[in-house]
Amino acid sequence: MSEAQIIEFANALFEEFDKDKNGTIDRKEVRGALERIAEANGAKVSEEDVAQAMKDLDTNSDGVITRDEFFNLVKLSITEQ
Numbered sequence: 001m002s003e004a005q006i007i008e009f010a011n012a013l014f015e016e017f018d019k020d021k022n023g024t025i026d027r028k029e030v031r032g033a034l035e036r037i038a039e040a041n042g043a044k045v046s047e048e049d050v051a052q053a054m055k056d057l058d059t060n061s062d063g064v065i066t067r068d069e070f071f072n073l074v075k076l077s078i079t080e081q
């Protein structure tokens with residue numbers, strides 16, 4: 001994937017997670033996203049799952065995930081493969 005494709009992909013994903021379109025992903029929105037993924041696998045989302053996802057995504061620990069934080073993680077997870 002080229003840099004531009006990664007950004008486009010991350011942007012689309014961010015828009016999908018950011019349900020209220022306020023430019024950040026909060027804990028509730030993370031939970032919603034996880035639940036959708038879990039549902040597809042017939043699994044349940046626990047508080048620990050949400051907490052772990054927040055820890056991974058919210059790198060400055062201010063309780064919300066900004067576009068930059070999200071992009072960094074998407075970039076990292078794509079380029080590591």
Ligand SMILES: [Ca+2]
Pocket residue numbers: 018019020021022023024025026029
């Ligand atoms: Ca939001």
Ligand SMILES: [Ca+2]
Pocket residue numbers: 058059060061062063064065066069
């Ligand atoms: Ca943050």
